[in-house]
Amino acid sequence: MNNRKSIIIILAAVIIIAMAAVFIGISRSKSAQPNTSKQTIVIGITLPLTGDVAMLGQSAKNAILLAQKQLPKDLKYDYKLVFEDDQFRPALGATIANKLISIDHADALISFGSPVGSVISPIAERAQILHVNDFASASHVADGEFNFVDYTPPYEDSKLFVQELEKRNIKKLVFFAQQDNQGVASIISNFERDMKGTSIAILSTQKFNTGTRDFKTNIDEVKNLGADIYVLEATTPELEILTKQIRQAGITAPVTTMEAFEFSDQLSLFEGMWYVNGADPTQQFVDQYTLEYGQIPKFGAANAYDVLNLVVKAVESAGNGTLKPTRIEIKDAMAAIPEFDGALGKHLTIDSNGVVDSKAVVRMIKDGKAVTIKP
Amino acid sequence: MDILPQLILNSIIAGAIYAMIALGFNLIYGTTKFFDLGYGALTAVGGYAVFYFYKTLGLDLYVSVLFGILIAGTIGMVIYKLVYSPLRKKKSSGMVLLVASLGVLTAMQAIIAILFTSQFQTLSQNAGSERVFNILGGVITQTQLITLVIGLLIMVAIALVFRFTLFGKAVKAIGDDEEVSKIVGINTNKIVSRVFFIGSAIGGLAGILIGFDTGIEPTMGLSLLLKGVIACIIGGIGNVYGGVIGAFLLAFIENFGIWKISGEWKDAIAFAVLILFLLFRPQGILRK
CATH class of the missing domain: 3.40.50.2300 (Response regulator)
Structure with a gap:
C-alpha cells in the first residue's frame, strides 16, 4: 500500500512539473515575440545541419540567414525562421514537418534535397501549406499545388x-x-x-x-x-x-x-x-556571402537564398498587412510570381509544374576547387 | 574468367573483417550466452578513438592504434561491469540482456555522433592514394593486406590461447557451464570481464582497420555486427573456429553472388543464406 502511495505521489509530481514546464515555455515564447503591431509569419526550415551533407546544409542555412538580414525593413509582416536538423534522413524529415506544422504553426515550409523533400511534399499537400524545396532533383517533390522546387531540373x-x-x-x-x-x-x-x-x-x-x-x-x-x-x-x-x-x-x-x-x-x-x-550563383551573391561568412557558398546555397526571398515575396503579395494571408492565398501568390532576378541569375521563372527554371553548367575540378568551364 | 583471382581476393579481404567481428562476438556469446548488440558500437569506438588521437591530436599512428584498441576493450569491459554484470547477477533473462545491449548500442552511437558529428570520416591521411600490390592476378591495397595479416594473426592467437593457457581453459569451462565453473573455483566474473575486454578490443581493431580502408561513421557498427552474427550462425554459434569459417563462407557467397547480378542484392543474399542455415542446419557448420 505504501509502495502504491509513493508511486501515485511521484506520478503526480511529474505531471505537475511537466505542466509547469509547458506553461513557462508558452509564456516565454509569447514574451519573446517582437513588440510590434506586425503579424509574424513563421517559416519552418528543415536542413541537414549534421550528418554526411552537413556542409551543404550549413551553407544553405547561412544563405537563408543572409537573405533574412537583407529583407527590406518596410515589409507588411515580421518573419520568424524556425530551423530544424533532418540529417538528410526522410524519416526525420517527416517528423520535423509535422512538428513545424502542428507545434510551431508554420505558415510555409522550406526543405532541402530529394529524400526529405519527397516525404514532406505529400504532408504539405495534405496540410495545404506552401512547401518549397531548394535542392531536389526528383521531380515529384513539386507534385501538387502547394509544392515548389528551386533547383536545376x-x-x-x-x-x-x-x-x-x-x-x-x-x-x-x-x-x-x-x-x-x-x-x-x-x-x-x-x-x-x-x-x-x-x-x-x-x-x-x-x-x-x-x-x-x-x-x-x-x-x-x-x-x-x-x-x-x-x-x-x-x-x-x-x-x-x-x-x-x-x-x-x-x-x-x-x-x-x-x-x-x-x-x-x-x-x-x-x-x-x-x-x-546545377545553375551557378551570381557573382553578386558569391561576394555578399563571402563577405558575410568568410568563405564561398557551397552548392545549393544560392537556391536557398532565392527560396526564402520567394516565400517572403509570396506572403507579401498575398497579405494586406492587417491579417495574415491564408495558406491557400500564399500558395496562389507563389504560383503567380512573375519573372524575377535572384541569386541564380536574372529572368528566372516558375514553370507550370512549380519548378524554378534554371540552366545547368559544365564544371571542372581544378586545384581542388570547382570551376565553371561552360555556362 | 580473369576476374576470378580478384573475386577470390575480394572475398578473402571481406572474410577477414567478418571473421574479426565474428571472433569477438563469439568469444562473448560463447561465454555469456547472450547476443551482445552493444558489441557493434565498439567497432565505431575503436575507429573514432584513433580518429581523435591520430587525426585530431596528431599522435603517432601506432600509438593511436594502440590507444584505440585499449579504449575499445576498456569501454567494453566497463559496460559489462556496469550494465550486464548486475543484470546477470539478478538472473535476468536473455531477452532482458538483449534489450539492454540494444540500449547500449543506441546510446553509444548517439554519444559518438554528438562528440564527432555523424559525418563520414576517413582515417587515412592521404585520400585516394595508397600502395597497391598485385597478388596472383588480383589487386590488394596495403591496408587490405594488413587487415588480412592481422586477422589471421588474431585467429591464430585466439586458438593458441584457448588451447594452451589456463585462461583459455577457464573461458571454455564457463562457456560449458558457468555454475559448475564457479564451484570448481574459477572466478567467473573476472574471466568474463577479461573476455569482454578481449572481444571488444578485437571489435575495436576491426573498426580501426575498416576506418583506414573505407572510413568510419557512428552507425557503422550495426551492419558489421549483423554480418558477424550471420557468420557466427553459419559457422556455429558459440564456436570460435566456426565463426571464422562462417565469415569466409559468407564473404565468398556475397561476392560471387553479386558477380552476375546487381550489387543491391548483396544484403539480401547474406540474409537468405542465414535463413537457409536456420531452417536446415541451425547448429551451423561446426557444433559448439
Whole structure:
C-alpha cells in the first residue's frame, strides 16, 4: 500500500512539473515575440545541419540567414525562421514537418534535397501549406499545388551532360548508380531518355544501395569492358569510397557525374574531372556571402537564398498587412510570381509544374576547387 | 574468367573483417550466452578513438592504434561491469540482456555522433592514394593486406590461447557451464570481464582497420555486427573456429553472388543464406 502511495505521489509530481514546464515555455515564447503591431509569419526550415551533407546544409542555412538580414525593413509582416536538423534522413524529415506544422504553426515550409523533400511534399499537400524545396532533383517533390522546387531540373542536367559526352567523343561508358536515392533515380531516368538516339553505348549499369562500402566486385565486373568514362551517381560517402576503389583497381579512365561531386568535401579526389552541375550563383551573391561568412557558398546555397526571398515575396503579395494571408492565398501568390532576378541569375521563372527554371553548367575540378568551364 | 583471382581476393579481404567481428562476438556469446548488440558500437569506438588521437591530436599512428584498441576493450569491459554484470547477477533473462545491449548500442552511437558529428570520416591521411600490390592476378591495397595479416594473426592467437593457457581453459569451462565453473573455483566474473575486454578490443581493431580502408561513421557498427552474427550462425554459434569459417563462407557467397547480378542484392543474399542455415542446419557448420 505504501509502495502504491509513493508511486501515485511521484506520478503526480511529474505531471505537475511537466505542466509547469509547458506553461513557462508558452509564456516565454509569447514574451519573446517582437513588440510590434506586425503579424509574424513563421517559416519552418528543415536542413541537414549534421550528418554526411552537413556542409551543404550549413551553407544553405547561412544563405537563408543572409537573405533574412537583407529583407527590406518596410515589409507588411515580421518573419520568424524556425530551423530544424533532418540529417538528410526522410524519416526525420517527416517528423520535423509535422512538428513545424502542428507545434510551431508554420505558415510555409522550406526543405532541402530529394529524400526529405519527397516525404514532406505529400504532408504539405495534405496540410495545404506552401512547401518549397531548394535542392531536389526528383521531380515529384513539386507534385501538387502547394509544392515548389528551386533547383536545376534533372532534364536540364541530363541534356547538357549528353551534349558534353558527345562533344568529348565519348563512345562507351559505365554507370554506377545509388539507385535507392530519389534524386539519383530521377537523374538516371532523364539520362536514359536522353541517351536514346546517340551513338554512346552504356556498357554496364552497376546499381547499389545507400550504405554500400565494398564496391570491389562491381568494379571488377566492369573494369575490363574498355569504358571511356565512368559516370558516378552517388552521394557522400559512397561517392568517395567508390572513386577510391575504382582507382585502387587500377582504372585510369576519367570519372564524371551530374552534380554528385559537390556533395563531397574531398574535391581533390576528382582533380581534373569535368562534370555537369546545377545553375551557378551570381557573382553578386558569391561576394555578399563571402563577405558575410568568410568563405564561398557551397552548392545549393544560392537556391536557398532565392527560396526564402520567394516565400517572403509570396506572403507579401498575398497579405494586406492587417491579417495574415491564408495558406491557400500564399500558395496562389507563389504560383503567380512573375519573372524575377535572384541569386541564380536574372529572368528566372516558375514553370507550370512549380519548378524554378534554371540552366545547368559544365564544371571542372581544378586545384581542388570547382570551376565553371561552360555556362 | 580473369576476374576470378580478384573475386577470390575480394572475398578473402571481406572474410577477414567478418571473421574479426565474428571472433569477438563469439568469444562473448560463447561465454555469456547472450547476443551482445552493444558489441557493434565498439567497432565505431575503436575507429573514432584513433580518429581523435591520430587525426585530431596528431599522435603517432601506432600509438593511436594502440590507444584505440585499449579504449575499445576498456569501454567494453566497463559496460559489462556496469550494465550486464548486475543484470546477470539478478538472473535476468536473455531477452532482458538483449534489450539492454540494444540500449547500449543506441546510446553509444548517439554519444559518438554528438562528440564527432555523424559525418563520414576517413582515417587515412592521404585520400585516394595508397600502395597497391598485385597478388596472383588480383589487386590488394596495403591496408587490405594488413587487415588480412592481422586477422589471421588474431585467429591464430585466439586458438593458441584457448588451447594452451589456463585462461583459455577457464573461458571454455564457463562457456560449458558457468555454475559448475564457479564451484570448481574459477572466478567467473573476472574471466568474463577479461573476455569482454578481449572481444571488444578485437571489435575495436576491426573498426580501426575498416576506418583506414573505407572510413568510419557512428552507425557503422550495426551492419558489421549483423554480418558477424550471420557468420557466427553459419559457422556455429558459440564456436570460435566456426565463426571464422562462417565469415569466409559468407564473404565468398556475397561476392560471387553479386558477380552476375546487381550489387543491391548483396544484403539480401547474406540474409537468405542465414535463413537457409536456420531452417536446415541451425547448429551451423561446426557444433559448439
